[in-house]
Amino acid sequence: MAKPTTDKKTDKSKNAVSVRGPEYPLTTMAVVAPIVGWLIPGGGHILLKRYVRGVLLLVSVVAMFLIGLGMQGRIYKPNGGDILDILGFVGDVGSGALYFLARIMDWGNVMAANAAADYGKTFLIVAGLLNFLAVADAHHIALGKKP
Amino acid sequence: MNINLSHFSAAVVFALFASVVFGITLRSSTKEQVRYGLYCFAMFVGGVFLAGWVMALIRR
Numbered sequence: 001m002a003k004p005t006t007d008k009k010t011d012k013s014k015n016a017v018s019v020r021g022p023e024y025p026l027t028t029m030a031v032v033a034p035i036v037g038w039l040i041p042g043g044g045h046i047l048l049k050r051y052v053r054g055v056l057l058l059v060s061v062v063a064m065f066l067i068g069l070g071m072q073g074r075i076y077k078p079n080g081g082d083i084l085d086i087l088g089f090v091g092d093v094g095s096g097a098l099y100f101l102a103r104i105m106d107w108g109n110v111m112a113a114n115a116a117a118d119y120g121k122t123f124l125i126v127a128g129l130l131n132f133l134a135v136a137d138a139h140h141i142a143l144g145k146k147p
Numbered sequence: 148m149n150i151n152l153s154h155f156s157a158a159v160v161f162a163l164f165a166s167v168v169f170g171i172t173l174r175s176s177t178k179e180q181v182r183y184g185l186y187c188f189a190m191f192v193g194g195v196f197l198a199g200w201v202m203a204l205i206r207r
Contacts, residue, residue: 053171056167056171057167057168057171059167060164060165060167060168061164061168063164064161064164066148067150067152067160069148070148070149070150071150071151071152071157072149115154116150116151116152116157119152119154119157122161123157123161126161126165130164130165130168133168133169133172133173134168134171134172136172137171137172146175147175147176
């Protein structure tokens with residue numbers, strides 16, 4: 001007759017697995033760092049003491065945004081109406097505080113129809129999208145998924 | 148402020164900043180980040196030259 005001890009052990013190990021928490025628990029910093037990183041490009045990394053990475057991200061995103069504005073790029077508004085305008089807004093708003101500053105100061109409110117302005121618009125959108133990558137990276141660092 | 152960049156210089160500036168962000172965000176160790184950033188930059192600029200030659204050949 002088989003002993004019931006084996007089954008008990010199996011049950012214990014099953015319970016142990018179900019009780020164990022997530023591999024990367026959500027901490028306060030894992031929420032705060034991405035928000036700071038969105039508002040201030042590279043800010044999330046600086047908050048997490050990754051100073052060199054943070055400064056490089058700050059310089060890259062801010063430089064792309066300012067070059068985009070300098071090339072007479074257009075800043076998209078949330079109520080563009082057209083689906084492509086909405087996508088442009090999503091890209092632009094990724095720059096966080098830079099986007100809101102540009103809207104407050106009425107920068108990028110131009111309708112220039114030349115190649116440079118088209119490149120400028122692309123620079124502005126890509127600056128925001130790159131900042132989204134930086135935000136996700138800050139979240140992963142805060143979770144402990146990345147050193 | 149008005150910045151006038153040629154098509155090529157705009158593409159190189161774009162490649163530089165995008166490569167820095169790609170390197171930092173998509174790799175873990177410092178060495179890997181530098182290598183991936185340089186790889187991305189080379190691919191961006193190489194792509195510009197390749198596209199330029201393709202357009203030049205089409206134009207002939």
